[in-house]
Amino acid sequence: MARHITSVLARLYLALILVFLYLPIVIMMTMAFNTSPLYEFPFEFNLIWFKALISNERLLLSSLNSLMIALANTLVATVLGTMAALGLNRYEFRARPLLELLLLPPITIPWLIIGVSMLIFFYWTGIGRGLHSILLGHVALSLPYVIIVVGTRLKTYGPTLEEAAATLGAKPSQAFWRVTFPVLAPSIMAAALFAFAVSFDQFVISYFLAPPGVSTLPVEIYTSIRKGFTPEINAISTLIILVSMGIMLVVARYYRFGGER
Amino acid sequence: MSRVDLEHVSKRYAAVAALHDVSLSFRDGEFFGLLGPSGSGKTTLLRAIAGFVEPDEGSISFDGRRVENVPVHKRQIGMVFQNYALFPNLTVAANIAFGLSVRRVTGAEAGRQVSEMLELVRLTGLNERKPRELSGGQQQRVALARALVTRPKVLLLDEPLGALDRRLRQEMQVELKDIQRETGVTTIFVTHDQEEALTLSDRIAIIDQGRLMQMGQPREIYERPATIFAAQFLGDANIFTGKRENDVLILPGGERIHAPGTAATVVVRPEKMRVFAASRAVPDEASNRIEGHITQAVYSGASVTYHIRVAWRVDRPLLVFAQNLKGEVLTPETSVTVAWSPEHTVPVET
Amino acid sequence: MGGAAVRQYRGIIALTAPAYLWLALTVFLPLSAMVYFSFLTQAPIGGRAAEWTPAHYIAFFTKEVYWRNAWRSFELGIYVTSLCLLFAYPAALILAKHVKGRWREALFLLVILPFWSNALVRTFSWTMVLRGDVGLLFTYWAIVIGLIHAYLPYAILTCYISLQSIDDTLIEAARSLGASPVQAFLRLTLPLSTPGIVAGVILIFVPVIGSFMEPRILGGKNAIMLGPLIENQFTAVFNWPLGAALSFIILAIVLLILLAASPFLRRQLQ
Numbered sequence: 001m002a003r004h005i006t007s008v009l010a011r012l013y014l015a016l017i018l019v020f021l022y023l024p025i026v027i028m029m030t031m032a033f034n035t036s037p038l039y040e041f042p043f044e045f046n047l048i049w050f051k052a053l054i055s056n057e058r059l060l061l062s063s064l065n066s067l068m069i070a071l072a073n074t075l076v077a078t079v080l081g082t083m084a085a086l087g088l089n090r091y092e093f094r095a096r097p098l099l100e101l102l103l104l105p106p107i108t109i110p111w112l113i114i115g116v117s118m119l120i121f122f123y124w125t126g127i128g129r130g131l132h133s134i135l136l137g138h139v140a141l142s143l144p145y146v147i148i149v150v151g152t153r154l155k156t157y158g159p160t161l162e163e164a165a166a167t168l169g170a171k172p173s174q175a176f177w178r179v180t181f182p183v184l185a186p187s188i189m190a191a192a193l194f195a196f197a198v199s200f201d202q203f204v205i206s207y208f209l210a211p212p213g214v215s216t217l218p219v220e221i222y223t224s225i226r227k228g229f230t231p232e233i234n235a236i237s238t239l240i241i242l243v244s245m246g247i248m249l250v251v252a253r254y255y256r257f258g259g260e261r
Numbered sequence: 262m263s264r265v266d267l268e269h270v271s272k273r274y275a276a277v278a279a280l281h282d283v284s285l286s287f288r289d290g291e292f293f294g295l296l297g298p299s300g301s302g303k304t305t306l307l308r309a310i311a312g313f314v315e316p317d318e319g320s321i322s323f324d325g326r327r328v329e330n331v332p333v334h335k336r337q338i339g340m341v342f343q344n345y346a347l348f349p350n351l352t353v354a355a356n357i358a359f360g361l362s363v364r365r366v367t368g369a370e371a372g373r374q375v376s377e378m379l380e381l382v383r384l385t386g387l388n389e390r391k392p393r394e395l396s397g398g399q400q401q402r403v404a405l406a407r408a409l410v411t412r413p414k415v416l417l418l419d420e421p422l423g424a425l426d427r428r429l430r431q432e433m434q435v436e437l438k439d440i441q442r443e444t445g446v447t448t449i450f451v452t453h454d455q456e457e458a459l460t461l462s463d464r465i466a467i468i469d470q471g472r473l474m475q476m477g478q479p480r481e482i483y484e485r486p487a488t489i490f491a492a493q494f495l496g497d498a499n500i501f502t503g504k505r506e507n508d509v510l511i512l513p514g515g516e517r518i519h520a521p522g523t524a525a526t527v528v529v530r531p532e533k534m535r536v537f538a539a540s541r542a543v544p545d546e547a548s549n550r551i552e553g554h555i556t557q558a559v560y561s562g563a564s565v566t567y568h569i570r571v572a573w574r575v576d577r578p579l580l581v582f583a584q585n586l587k588g589e590v591l592t593p594e595t596s597v598t599v600a601w602s603p604e605h606t607v608p609v610e611t
Numbered sequence: 612m613g614g615a616a617v618r619q620y621r622g623i624i625a626l627t628a629p630a631y632l633w634l635a636l637t638v639f640l641p642l643s644a645m646v647y648f649s650f651l652t653q654a655p656i657g658g659r660a661a662e663w664t665p666a667h668y669i670a671f672f673t674k675e676v677y678w679r680n681a682w683r684s685f686e687l688g689i690y691v692t693s694l695c696l697l698f699a700y701p702a703a704l705i706l707a708k709h710v711k712g713r714w715r716e717a718l719f720l721l722v723i724l725p726f727w728s729n730a731l732v733r734t735f736s737w738t739m740v741l742r743g744d745v746g747l748l749f750t751y752w753a754i755v756i757g758l759i760h761a762y763l764p765y766a767i768l769t770c771y772i773s774l775q776s777i778d779d780t781l782i783e784a785a786r787s788l789g790a791s792p793v794q795a796f797l798r799l800t801l802p803l804s805t806p807g808i809v810a811g812v813i814l815i816f817v818p819v820i821g822s823f824m825e826p827r828i829l830g831g832k833n834a835i836m837l838g839p840l841i842e843n844q845f846t847a848v849f850n851w852p853l854g855a856a857l858s859f860i861i862l863a864i865v866l867l868i869l870l871a872a873s874p875f876l877r878r879q880l881q
Contacts, residue, residue: 010705014718017702021725021763028736080630087626091619099627106638108814109865110821112838113645113858114638116845120648120855121641124655140637143630163313164346166333168360169411175334178359182350201729203824208845218731225735225828234739237732244728251727252720315616 032234049235062220073199081146089154103144111204129211142195153187263414270319294462302471339408347392354388360411378406418450514573518549524608533605547600649856667856699766707774726764749831773807
C-alpha cells in the first residue's frame with residue numbers, strides 16, 4: 001500500500017516539475033497566436049504576429065546574421081574540435097590532463113566575463129566588434145563541447161580499432177578514414193548540431209561584440225524587450241524555441257545523455 | 262611464415278622497466294606461448310613485436326631483417342586483440358576483407374579468399390552479419406579470420422580466449438591449434454592461464470616483471486622448473502627447504518631425502534607423490550618419505566587431492582594428486598606416509 | 612626519444628594546435644588582457660594614456676555600493692543553487708530509481724530539453740507569466756524564479772548521472788543486512804550521490820553570480836547585482852577598467868570554487 005502511494009506521489013512530483021518547466025514556454029507560445037497585442041485573454045487564434053515578422057526588417061536581418069554565423073561556427077568548430085579530440089584521445093601523453101583541463105574555462109566561466117574580456121581584447125588589438133568577432137567568440141564556446149562529445153566516443157572505442165587496422169596493413173590515413181571516421185560519424189553529427197544550437201542561441205557574447213546597427217537575433221530580441229513589449233517578439237521567440245528544441249531532439253537521437261549505454 | 266628474433270630488448274615507462282633485457286627466438290611455424298601474471302610485461306613484449314611499442318634497447322628481427330623502424334602497417338603481421346577490435350560498422354565479410362582491400366585485392370578474388378577463411382574458422386554463411394550480432398566465440402573467430410586472410414608472417418594473439426566461458430575456451434583451444442597447424446603460420450600468443458599455455462604451446466616462455474624467467478617445451482618446464490616462481494606458476498608444487506649434505510637434503514623434521522644437485526630448496530609435483538596408509542607397504546624405489554596425516558581429501562571423480570599436514574610444515578599442507586584407481590578414498594585424520602622417488606625431486610633457485 | 616615517438620608528438624600537435632590556438636586567442640589571451648586592463652586608470656584606446664593603478668580594486672573593497680552588489684549576487688547564487696538542488700534531487704531520484712525503461716529516457720529528455728533551448732527566450736517567456744495580475748515581474752523573486760527555471764534541468768542532470776551510476780545491488784545488499792529503505796537512502800544512496808550534488812552546486816552557483824541577462828529582464832531596476840553592474844560599465848558608463856576589475860573579482864571567485872572542488876569535478880567528467 002505504501003509503495004503504491006509513493007509511486008503515485010513520485011509521478012505527481014515529476015509532473016509538477018514538468019509543468020513548471022514548460023508553463024512559461026506554453027504561455028508564451030499561446031500569446032504568440034493570440035490576437036490581443038496586450039497579452040490579454042480571452043484567447044483568439046490569429047497569425048498576425050507571425051505575418052508581421054515578415055515585414056520586420058530588423059528581425060529578418062538579424063535572423064540572417066544569426067544563421068550565417070551559426071553555420072560558419074558549426075563548420076569551424078566541428079572540424080577543429082574533431083581534430084583536437086583525435087589528437088587528445090589517440091595517444092596517452094603527459095600534457096593530456098592539462099589540455100583537457102583547459103577545456104573547462106570556456107564552459108564554466110560566466111559568459112559575461114568571457115564576453116567582457118573578448119570585448120576588451122578585440123578592441124585593443126584592433127579586431128574590433130562585428131560579425132567576425134562574434135564568430136570568433138561562438139567558436140570558442142562551441143569547441144569544448146565538440147571536443148568532449150567526440151572525445152567521449154573515441155574513449156569508448158579506444159585506439160584498438162586503429163591498431164587493428166594497422167596490423168591489417170592500413171596506413172594511418174587509411175585507418176582513419178575507413179575505420180575511425182565511420183565509427184565517429186554519429187557523434188560528429190551530434191557535436192555539429194550542438195555547435196549550431198550553441199551559436200544560434202548565444203546571447204551574452206553576441207551582445208558585447210555586436211557593433212551598433214548590426215546584431216544577431218537574440219540580441220535583437222533583447223533590445224526589443226528592453227524597449228518595450230512587442231507581440232512580434234512572442235512570435236519569433238516561439239519559432240526559435242521550436243527550432244532549438246527540434247535540434248536538440250535530433251542530437252538526443254544520436255547521442256544519449258545521462259550516461260546510458 | 263617467419264622466424265622472429267628478439268635480442269636484449271628493454272623498455273621502460275617512467276621509472277618502471279616493462280621489459281628488461283629479453284632475448285627470445287621464435288621458430289618459423291611454431292605455436293609459442295608467452296605466459297606470465299598480470300603486469301609481467303608479456304603484452305608489452307607482444308606489442309613490441311607488433312610495432313606498437315618501440316624498444317629502448319635491443320633489436321627485433323623477422324627472418325633476420327631488423328624491424329624496429331618498420332611501422333606497424335608494413336610489418337605484415339596478423340593480430341587478434343583481447344577485445345577482438347572488430348570494426349563495428351562493417352559486416353563480417355567486410356571486416357575480413359579489410360586487409361585485402363588495403364592491398365588492393367577486391368571483387369571476386371577478395372570474395373573467394375573471404376569465403377575460404379570463413380570456412381577455415383567454421384563461420385560459413387555469416388558474411389553479412391554485423392559484429393554486434395555475433396556471440397563472443399563467433400567474434401573471436403572473425404577476428405582470427407581477418408588476421409589470417411592476409412597470410413601474415415607472424416600471428417600475434419593477445420589473451421585471445423580470455424573472454425570466453427570454460428567450455429567455449431576448450432573448444433576454441435583445439436580449433437586454434439588445428440588452424441595453426443593447417444596454415445603453418447608462426448604464432449605467438451599471450452596468456453596468464455597456465456593450463457592454456459601448457460596445452461597449446463610448442464614452446465613456452467615464462468615472463469615475470471619484465472624478465473624472461475624460463476623458456477622451453479611445456480614438458481621441460483613443467484617437469485624441471487628452474488625457479489620457485491616457475492614451479493608455482495605452472496601447476497602446483499610442494500616446496501621443501503633444508504640443509505644440504507652432499508646429495509641428501511635434511512628437512513626440518515629430520516627426514517633425509519635424496520635430492521640431486523646442490524640446491525637447498527627443492528620442488529616435488531603433487532602427482533609424483535603417493536600416499537600410503539600406515540598398514541600398507543611402501544615400494545622401495547619411492548625412497549623419499551615424509552610422515553603426516555590427512556586433513557582434507559578432495560574427491561574430483563577422476564582423482565583425489567589429499568591435503569596432508571606434516572608436523573613441522575606449518576605454512577601449507579602437502580598436496581598429493583592420487584589417480585582414482587580403485588575408487589577408495591582415504592579419510593581425514595588418517596596417518597599416512599607420503600613417498601616419491603628421488604628423480605622427481607627438482608632443485609630450484611629461490 | 613625514438614622516431615615513432617617524435618612522429619606521435621608531431622601528430623598530436625598538428626591535430627590539437629588549431630583548436631587550442633583559437634581558444635588562446637579568444638579566451639585565454641582576452642582573460643589576461645582583462646586582468647591587465649583592470650589595473651589601468653582608463654581604457655588606453657583612441658590614443659589615451661593610462662597609468663597603472665589598483666584604484667578599482669580598492670574601490671571595490673571600500674565602497675559600500677560595490678559590496679552590496681557583490682553580496683546580493685552571492686545571496687542570489689545561494690538561493691538559486693539551494694532551491695534548485697532541493698527540487699532537483701527528488702526528481703533525479705525518482706527518474707533514476709523509480710521509473711524504468713522507455714519512460715525513463717523519454718521523461719529525462721523532456722526534462723533536459725528546455726535547458727538546451729534558447730535561454731533568452733525562456734527568460735522572456737517568464738515575463739509573460741509574471742506580469743500583470745501576478746505582479747511578480749521586476750521583483751527580486753522574479754529573478755530567482757527565472758534562474759531556477761533556467762538551471763533546474765542542469766541540477767537534475769548532474770544528480771541523475773550520479774544517482775544512476777549507483778549499482779542497485781548495493782541497495783539490495785544494504786536491505787538484506789537489515790536496513791530500512793530510509794536508512795539505505797541516508798547511509799548509502801545520499802553519500803554516494805554527493806559528487807553529482809557538488810557538481811550541480813558548482814555548475815549553478817558560478818553562472819548565477821555572473822548572470823546579467825535574467826536580472827535585467829526580470830528584475831528591471833531591482834537588478835542590483837554585479838552582473839548588470841559590470842554590463843553597465845561597458846555599455847553605459849564606459850568605465851572599462853572598473854568593469855574589468857569587477858569581472859576579475861568574479862573570475863577569481865569562480866576559479867577558487869573550481870579549484871576547491873576539482874576532485875569532485877574530475878570524477879563527474881569521467
